[in-house]
Amino acid sequence: MNKEKSSYWKQFSKGLLGVKAYNILENINNELLDQNGEFPVTSSTYIEKLWNSSNIFVEVQKWSNLRKSSFDDLFDQLNTNYDAVRAIINSQDDLVLLLDDLKSDKSNTDEELKVFKLLKDEVNEKKIQGLTFLRNLKNSFPEVYKTIETRQASRDLLNFQKSEFSNMVKLGRVDKDDADKFLLEIEYKMNELLSNPPSFILPNAIDLLKQIPWINTLDENELNKMSKIVEIKIFPLNYNFEDELKSHGLGILLRGNVEVLENESSKVLDLGSVTSFSNSSDSKKIVSKSPVTMVWISKNRLEEFEKITTDYKNHFS
Structure with a gap:
């Protein structure tokens, strides 16, 4: 340790x-x-x-609220x-x-x-x-992750330049005045990197829906209708979906990892797969293995959802 x-x-x-x-x-x-x-x-x-x-x-967070935060x-x-x-x-x-x-x-x-x-x-x-x-x-959170990785790569590069240049100074291969100027420039770039706010955009509901291949086949009018009857929610790590299992709604996995355990067997949901949130058996459990983004269709909106698409029945998991 x-x-x-x-x-x-x-x-x-x-x-x-x-x-x-x-x-x-x-x-x-x-x-x-x-x-x-x-x-x-x-x-x-x-x-x-x-x-x-x-x-x-x-x-549990609503995606719309997260975009406003x-x-x-x-x-x-x-x-x-x-x-x-x-x-x-x-x-x-x-x-x-x-x-x-x-x-x-x-x-x-x-x-x-x-x-x-x-x-x-x-x-x-x-x-x-x-x-x-x-x-x-x-x-x-792929949008945020990409921004983090880009900033991290820039920080690593600047640190590498600083380290290499410091070694050159020790070996006497660079004049001290030039070294001070160059190191100051690196410090300035590092400060700029850390001070400037990150640049990324969280997608809106329709853009998220389009990330599901079988939903992306719908036309714009159908997508607009769907976006108004579904909710997009973020569930935390190790969330057990107990309340949702009592609601008899449907969930479509957008992002993250979810495990379904039932009758002593388990399976990990694929992205875009549909899960029925109903207690089909007393042993059924659904657990998030990471923060999860899910399209949520409540029981009282299922009929409206079916009028837009019945293809979801081919993607049950």
Whole structure:
């Protein structure tokens, strides 16, 4: 854990990790250190907790309300989450190198080798959790994710330029006056990058509906009608849809990951698939595995929906 902590500090000191994300990771790391190694690092749910750090991700939201909210807040929260998880992934690579180095010691006992293997498995699992988080983030908020990645790539490039130029200064290959001017220019660009508000647009309801292939075959008039009778909602991570299962409505998956469990079997919904929210059996459960965006058709609007399209019946899952 101390090695991981030093990895976060190294990334922070090089400008590769923002202060908000660094503070989050520091708190997480201290919690794990307090456990004195009693639990595997992968037992911590802190990666999932990142979703719960804003009301955007702990309550069911209407898409229309989200579009009216401050994009700066949404971007800031998701950017911090991205920053933190990216640092976690990088730190696991550092830990693998450390464990490989420790394992190479010829004096290790069989018991010590078993411990090293267990630790390496935990490190790899933690990296997988981080990569899964980023994939879910991309699937749930692709417009924001693209903006974050673009800004992150620009930040990485500027940091690389700064590091390379500093090395050239140490080697005496650049005049000091020129070096100061160039480094000041890099700092200015970095400040501009962090200061300027992000540029992205959340799609409106009709554009979201068009992302579902079988709905996109409808004409504009039908799409307009549909947009007025459906609701587009965002459900948080680990949402169990208990209330929705009592409502006898329909849901069409737009973004995110949803698992349906029924009669001791489970399946993951495909994007664009239709789910009936009715208690067909006492064992039926529907759980979100990431923040989920869903087209919602309430029971009292189903008849209107069917007048527009009956093709949805071919996409039940």
